Amino acid sequence: MKRIFAISFSIVLLSLTLYAQQGPTKNPVSSVIRDILPRQTKNITAAIDLMPADKFSYRPTPDQMTFAHLAQHIIESNFLFCSTAADMAPPPKKGATENDGKDKLLASVKTSFEFCETALAKADDSKLGDMVEMFGGRQVPRAFAFIALASSWADHYGAAAMYLRLNGILPPTAQKKAEEPKKADEEKK
Numbered sequence: 001m002k003r004i005f006a007i008s009f010s011i012v013l014l015s016l017t018l019y020a021q022q023g024p025t026k027n028p029v030s031s032v033i034r035d036i037l038p039r040q041t042k043n044i045t046a047a048i049d050l051m052p053a054d055k056f057s058y059r060p061t062p063d064q065m066t067f068a069h070l071a072q073h074i075i076e077s078n079f080l081f082c083s084t085a086a087d088m089a090p091p092p093k094k095g096a097t098e099n100d101g102k103d104k105l106l107a108s109v110k111t112s113f114e115f116c117e118t119a120l121a122k123a124d125d126s127k128l129g130d131m132v133e134m135f136g137g138r139q140v141p142r143a144f145a146f147i148a149l150a151s152s153w154a155d156h157y158g159a160a161a162m163y164l165r166l167n168g169i170l171p172p173t174a175q176k177k178a179e180e181p182k183k184a185d186e187e188k189k
Helices: 002-021 028-050 067-086 102-121 143-166 172-188
Strands: 131-134 138-141
Touching (some): 028 067, 028 102, 028 143, 028 172, 067 102, 067 143, 131 143, 138 143, 143 172
Antiparallel strands (some): 131 138
């Protein structure tokens, strides 16, 4: 988890550096998160869509969560971190549960990303230093929600990709890379 957090933090810092090279921006942190959102939305929803419905109860080991629970966790994380980052209330009904089928879970994941898009469109960096309550009542700066959001997207996609691979399914980002050598081989012929 610390490694994923460090990688995500590095991505945010790299993105901020790129923004700095393009000239000053009023809201570098919230702008970077908004720029990351479409790619993460696409990859995470595609990963959930690729998993067959009968594999949503799959868990790699007895101690790990099911794929359905991972989908539910993604929904909850998106609502929590996006609402906290944007300083707005999450919707009253937060989506499917792990006992719901693939279609309902996938729809709820998409809804949670739509909520993030709406919430983050209103976010700016002026409240990054405001203290907010997170896990177990712990007080942290609002910036924590932005960093945790980027970190959770990386972690969730990595977990979904692992579950897919353990079921013989190539994750969305690996599919593109697997197709490139095939195209190159076909062009040589």
